[in-house]
Amino acid sequence: MRPWRNSLLPLVVTALCLGQSASQLMRPEIRRVGAHLACLCGNCKNTVGDCAMIGCHYSHPAREKIDKLLAEGKPDQAIVARFVKDEGRRALAMPPAEGFHLLAWVMPFVAIAFGLAGIVWFVRTRLRRPGTAVALDDELVSRYRERMDRDLAKLD
Amino acid sequence: MENIGALAILLAFCLSVYSVAGSLAGKWRRNLFLIASAQRAVYAVWLLLTLASGLLVWALLTSDFRLAYVASKSNLSMPAIYKFAAWWGGQEGSLLLWNWILASYAAVVVFMNRRRFRDMMPYVIATLMVTQAFFVALIAFPLSPFEVLAVGKEITAVPDGSGLNPLLQYWAMAIHPPMLYLGYVGFVVPFAFALASLITRQPGDAWIHTTRRWTLVTWLFQSTGVLLGAGWAYAVLGWGGYWGWDPVENASFLPWITATAFLHSVMMQEKKGMMKVWNIVLISTTFFLCIFGTSMTRSGVLSSVHAFAQSPIGPWFTAFLALGVALTAWLILDRLDYLKSESQLESVVSRESAFLFNNLILLAGCFAILWGTVFPLISEAVAGEKISVDAPFYNRINVPIGLFLLLLTGVGPLVAWRRSSIESLRRAFLWPVIAGAVTAAVLAALGVRHFYALMSFGLSAFVMCTVLTEFWKGSQAIRAKSGQNLARAMVELTHRNTRRYGGYVVHVAMVSMFIGFTGAAFNLKEIYEVKAGDSFRLGRYEMKMRQISSGDNDNYTWRNAVIDIHQGGRLIDTMQPEQRLYKASRQPSSEVAIRRALHEDLYVNFAGTADDGKAVIQAYVFPLVAWIWIGYWILLVGTLICLVPSKVRLQFAKTRVLGVVARDAPVAQ
Numbered sequence: 001m002r003p004w005r006n007s008l009l010p011l012v013v014t015a016l017c018l019g020q021s022a023s024q025l026m027r028p029e030i031r032r033v034g035a036h037l038a039c040l041c042g043n044c045k046n047t048v049g050d051c052a053m054i055g056c057h058y059s060h061p062a063r064e065k066i067d068k069l070l071a072e073g074k075p076d077q078a079i080v081a082r083f084v085k086d087e088g089r090r091a092l093a094m095p096p097a098e099g100f101h102l103l104a105w106v107m108p109f110v111a112i113a114f115g116l117a118g119i120v121w122f123v124r125t126r127l128r129r130p131g132t133a134v135a136l137d138d139e140l141v142s143r144y145r146e147r148m149d150r151d152l153a154k155l156d
Numbered sequence: 157m158e159n160i161g162a163l164a165i166l167l168a169f170c171l172s173v174y175s176v177a178g179s180l181a182g183k184w185r186r187n188l189f190l191i192a193s194a195q196r197a198v199y200a201v202w203l204l205l206t207l208a209s210g211l212l213v214w215a216l217l218t219s220d221f222r223l224a225y226v227a228s229k230s231n232l233s234m235p236a237i238y239k240f241a242a243w244w245g246g247q248e249g250s251l252l253l254w255n256w257i258l259a260s261y262a263a264v265v266v267f268m269n270r271r272r273f274r275d276m277m278p279y280v281i282a283t284l285m286v287t288q289a290f291f292v293a294l295i296a297f298p299l300s301p302f303e304v305l306a307v308g309k310e311i312t313a314v315p316d317g318s319g320l321n322p323l324l325q326y327w328a329m330a331i332h333p334p335m336l337y338l339g340y341v342g343f344v345v346p347f348a349f350a351l352a353s354l355i356t357r358q359p360g361d362a363w364i365h366t367t368r369r370w371t372l373v374t375w376l377f378q379s380t381g382v383l384l385g386a387g388w389a390y391a392v393l394g395w396g397g398y399w400g401w402d403p404v405e406n407a408s409f410l411p412w413i414t415a416t417a418f419l420h421s422v423m424m425q426e427k428k429g430m431m432k433v434w435n436i437v438l439i440s441t442t443f444f445l446c447i448f449g450t451s452m453t454r455s456g457v458l459s460s461v462h463a464f465a466q467s468p469i470g471p472w473f474t475a476f477l478a479l480g481v482a483l484t485a486w487l488i489l490d491r492l493d494y495l496k497s498e499s500q501l502e503s504v505v506s507r508e509s510a511f512l513f514n515n516l517i518l519l520a521g522c523f524a525i526l527w528g529t530v531f532p533l534i535s536e537a538v539a540g541e542k543i544s545v546d547a548p549f550y551n552r553i554n555v556p557i558g559l560f561l562l563l564l565t566g567v568g569p570l571v572a573w574r575r576s577s578i579e580s581l582r583r584a585f586l587w588p589v590i591a592g593a594v595t596a597a598v599l600a601a602l603g604v605r606h607f608y609a610l611m612s613f614g615l616s617a618f619v620m621c622t623v624l625t626e627f628w629k630g631s632q633a634i635r636a637k638s639g640q641n642l643a644r645a646m647v648e649l650t651h652r653n654t655r656r657y658g659g660y661v662v663h664v665a666m667v668s669m670f671i672g673f674t675g676a677a678f679n680l681k682e683i684y685e686v687k688a689g690d691s692f693r694l695g696r697y698e699m700k701m702r703q704i705s706s707g708d709n710d711n712y713t714w715r716n717a718v719i720d721i722h723q724g725g726r727l728i729d730t731m732q733p734e735q736r737l738y739k740a741s742r743q744p745s746s747e748v749a750i751r752r753a754l755h756e757d758l759y760v761n762f763a764g765t766a767d768d769g770k771a772v773i774q775a776y777v778f779p780l781v782a783w784i785w786i787g788y789w790i791l792l793v794g795t796l797i798c799l800v801p802s803k804v805r806l807q808f809a810k811t812r813v814l815g816v817v818a819r820d821a822p823v824a825q
Contacts, residue, residue, distance in 0.1 A: 112516070
């Protein structure tokens with residue numbers, strides 16, 4: 001009796017999770033809208049369109065909501081706006097490119113610009129310029145000269 | 157037993173602190189006995205932590221459910237291998253593993269250098285043991301793995317434990333954390349030597365020569381850990397992804413990036429005596445990113461599927477990081493005079509410049525990932541609004557950065573050290589550029605329209621051509637001299653300069669991985685609801701559900717879907733994705749079925765049962781994904797080649813600074 005009861009458990013668990021057909025909610029138009037929305041289940045960093053967790057407590061109802069709003073004839077932007085209204089801007093999969101959140105997009109490129117500036121500075125300060133006179137360390141040069149003289153003397 | 161374990165940890169903490177004090181006091185007072193005593197304290201810490209670890213593992217294997225950790229992370233019916241893996245399955249145990257690995261590394265470092273670097277070693281020991289003391293303090297005070305279950309003052313035991321998280325009951329997950337820790341912890345060693353070199357005002361690069369192999373081995377462990385994690389996510393989580401830009405995944409990737417930059421820029425210091433400050437900054441950043449990554453997994457600051465539960469240790473990490481960064485920054489600034497470059501750049505078009513760009517792009521990628529990871533926190537703190545930074549953000553920013561890095565992987569080896577002439581560049585770039593352009597053109601003609609995919613395949617061909625050309629030219633020269641066949645000449649060539657040619661093999665590994673990543677642009681996925689006898693199709697695969705069977709063992713109950721796979725009307729395979737429900741933890745998990753091939757994987761997940769009793773099957777086709785795992789094995793071979801000593805001891809022509817540039821002096825004729 002117990003093994004039979006245990007084998008039923010997964011069925012019960014998943015049946016509870018699946019209120020509505022999962023395959024129906026993965027239509028291309030639902031995925032298209034879902035691609036703009038973050039899955040807020042807390043376990044993944046996917047979008048509502050990509051989240052593959054069957055019965056996910058966030059993306060599954062979110063897809064149902066998208067399905068419903070699409071059926072009402074709402075355009076994609078209006079559906080996304082509806083999610084933002086309900087959940088705040090955290091509903092968006094990416095930071096909006098406005099206000100403070102513009103920093104999210106700009107900073108990586110600012111970092112690259114700083115890095116490039118650093119390279120330019122490094123090259124300018126470290127690059128030996130052809131034709132520039134060099135004030136040599138006398139002691140070192142005289143050591144080299146002595147060595148050259150010794151070597152040349154050996155050649156003779 | 158629990159008292160001995162807890163006491164061992166407490167003693168290890170005391171001895172770590174003593175080792176720090178003893179080595180520093182011994183150095184300052186020139187007392188060799190004190191220094192020797194501090195060294196022996198390092199061995200003692202290792203012994204004590206080995207004892208504590210052994211006791212915890214014994215408790216897990218013998219199911220001693222008086223211990224809260226054992227009761228929450230194992231159960232009677234778990235296989236012994238997973239009981240052992242439960243050592244790192246929870247917060248307290250994994251911190252004990254962290255500590256044991258660090259103590260082992262410290263003991264090896266002290267033993268290997270017991271007669272070397274007498275100036276630096278006291279500071280190396282102090283740095284290692286400060287880190288050790290910090291991590292031992294975490295398990296000695298707030299998070300003891302030897303906490304017992306008690307009712308009132310009476311120690312009690314539960315009849316059975318809750319079991320390890322089912323997602324962790326997988327072979328890759330049994331070795332992924334130790335590999336990652338071997339990487340994370342290993343970077344402490346080069347950092348300790350770098351810091352000691354700063355403190356002792358060493359102008360040279362002795363610390364680099366000493367820790368070069370160490371850094372490489374640690375980098376290999378980190379690479380293995382990251383890729384095992386990716387392999388685990390792919391095979392276990394049931395959604396077919398190997399990388400989700402999860403904060404904890406990012407945290408493991410960040411030090412890998414900076415360590416990769418270090419492994420490249422360190423060559424500039426070895427060969428040209430340049431970039432000394434930068435290399436210290438890079439290895440310090442790598443170390444602190446390791447600590448940052450560890451804190452992210454454990455403090456509960458960011459939500460993640462990988463993270464341990466919320467714990468009180470966040471402020472501990474913040475304090476350690478703040479103090480460590482401040483001290484390191486002060487030391488670097490104070491010792492700038494000792495870190496001056498020994499030579500100058502001779503030309504902008506040189507290998508040196510390629511390394512500079514390589515570092516820039518790696519660091520830009522690192523910053524972009526770090527920025528995306530912490531931006532939700534920054535947004536909440538500054539704008540009062542938590543926002544999501546998910547995979548699309550990372551992909552949008554990092555795909556072009558990654559492609560540029562791939563380009564540099566090919567460009568670097570083609571540019572000579574010191575300077576390259578236009579003519580030599582033309583000769584070097586001709587065939588690789590043709591190979592890349594032809595590959596992209598052929599793929600475009602075959603109907604590939606994805607811009608980044610075309611770029612990636614084209615650049616992969618470009619890099620492969622550069623690497624093959626390097627091997628071809630070198631081995632031809634050896635053949636001409638020695639008359640050996642091509643294979644022997646290639647082995648000889650590689651053996652003569654293992655770092656260079658091993659590095660090229662690692663570049664091939666990167667190409668292989670990029671090909672695997674690019675395949676994601678052509679993924680197919682579909683969900684089907686089917687009953688026995690139903691057929692469904694994905695790509696070129698015709699699938700037919702034969703039956704659903706079920707069963708039971710001590711650990712879990714299972715149901716699997718038996719699916720016949722046909723291609724072109726011919727039965728090619730039978731796949732059996734499985735669903736499990738673990739009895740102790742009452743948690744379900746999926747065992748996906750994967751038909752692996754070089755060109756594509758067919759990936760089938762039995763996701764559940766719909767209202768009408770039909771099985772819900774998720775089917776995916778992942779093109780080229782196998783090349784990611786193949787890339788790992790190539791990376792392993794390449795890194796091992798780098799670790800083999802070169803047959804020929806190479807002398808590098810250093811351009812020494814003989815004097816300072818006098819701008820107004822007359823030009824010498």
